Amino acid sequence: MKLKEMMEFVQQHHPDMGETEVKNLINRGMEDFSIKTKMITGTFTFDTIIDKRYYTLPDLILEIDEVYYDSGDSKGRRIPRLVGKPQEMDRG
Amino acid sequence: MAQPTYPHNIVKDYVWWLEDDKIAIAYVKDTATVNENYPRPRSEMGEYLSPHEATQVRLHVVKKAGRVGDEGNAGKMTELTHEPEFPTEFHEALVMYAVFKGYERSAEGIENAQYFKAEYLKKVLEGQRYAGTGRYGGPRQVSVNKKLGIR
Numbered sequence: 001m002k003l004k005e006m007m008e009f010v011q012q013h014h015p016d017m018g019e020t021e022v023k024n025l026i027n028r029g030m031e032d033f034s035i036k037t038k039m040i041t042g043t044f045t046f047d048t049i050i051d052k053r054y055y056t057l058p059d060l061i062l063e064i065d066e067v068y069y070d071s072g073d074s075k076g077r078r079i080p081r082l083v084g085k086p087q088e089m090d091r092g
Numbered sequence: 093m094a095q096p097t098y099p100h101n102i103v104k105d106y107v108w109w110l111e112d113d114k115i116a117i118a119y120v121k122d123t124a125t126v127n128e129n130y131p132r133p134r135s136e137m138g139e140y141l142s143p144h145e146a147t148q149v150r151l152h153v154v155k156k157a158g159r160v161g162d163e164g165n166a167g168k169m170t171e172l173t174h175e176p177e178f179p180t181e182f183h184e185a186l187v188m189y190a191v192f193k194g195y196e197r198s199a200e201g202i203e204n205a206q207y208f209k210a211e212y213l214k215k216v217l218e219g220q221r222y223a224g225t226g227r228y229g230g231p232r233q234v235s236v237n238k239k240l241g242i243r
Contacts (some may be wrong), residue, residue: 001183003160004172009187013204014194022190023160029189030176034156037219040177044151053142054114055149063154064115067108071150079117082107086118086140 035062045071107140115151117143179222185215 007022014022034040046055057064068076104119118140157177160169169176176183192208195201234242 001180001187002173002175003169006176006183006187006190007172010190010194013191017194025190025193026186027159028193029186030157030159030178032189033178033182033185033216033219036216037182037223038154039179039182039219039223040155040157042153042155044153044155045148046151048117048143048145048147048149050144050146051142053116053118054111055117056114060155060158061151061153062156064108064110064151065154066152067115067117068150068152069106069117070147072148076148076150077106079106079108082109082118082140085109085111 038062041065106143117149119143178219182215182219182222185212185219188212188215 003026006026007019010022010025011017044058044061048055067079067081069079070076106117106119108118109116121139121141158169176186178186188208188211192205192212195205195208236242
């Protein structure tokens with residue numbers, strides 16, 4: 001269903017609702033449906049920086065399933081998730 | 093024989109974890125104590141060091157759908173002809189969400205809101221089942237071993 005059709009369907013029930021309000025509600029619906037169903041999967045890449053340990057995650061990411069290190073050109077080695085946190089920290 | 097140059101050409105045991113809403117990447121220092129017992133005492137797990145090289149990391153994630161009007165994100169919906177990232181059978185759920193939220197704005201609409209909310213929640217359950225299958229369907233091929241059973 002295209003966005004236009006979705007908006008028309010909503011406005012059939014709520015003729016007084018403006019375009020912006022309908023779009024906002026559809027956005028909230030998409031966010032709610034994504035969070036509740038965990039249906040949308042995808043990949044996200046970033047580059048490591050020397051001596052930097054922590055990297056900010058975009059808000060779009062709900063859960064991380066797998067991490068591949070040195071993953072340029074669709075390669076990479078899957079690395080395990082550490083249970084807990086390390087006892088010692090370095091400067092990163 | 094050439095000596096390996098520390099640390100770039102040594103295969104390291106990298107790990108990841110989440111902390112303060114950030115992903116942490118580190119490797120286990122080569123001097124980690126070898127201990128066959130499980131679980132290993134934390135004091136013997138070695139030191140975790142930050143990456144010593146600039147390379148790419150790829151995350152396979154569960155994510156939110158691209159939003160209406162968002163430029164530059166996967167699944168963006170910037171045109172009226174664009175479709176949501178969800179499979180087609182779940183597009184109706186998004187409409188139901190907007191409709192029930194619309195009815196909730198007034199006291200007279202509460203009954204309609206309850207109906208459309210219930211329909212929306214049914215779609216959520218269907219969606220959870222759909223996501224749980226991972227698009228696999230049908231029978232699995234299994235190998236049967238006379239001694240070990242079904243594998």
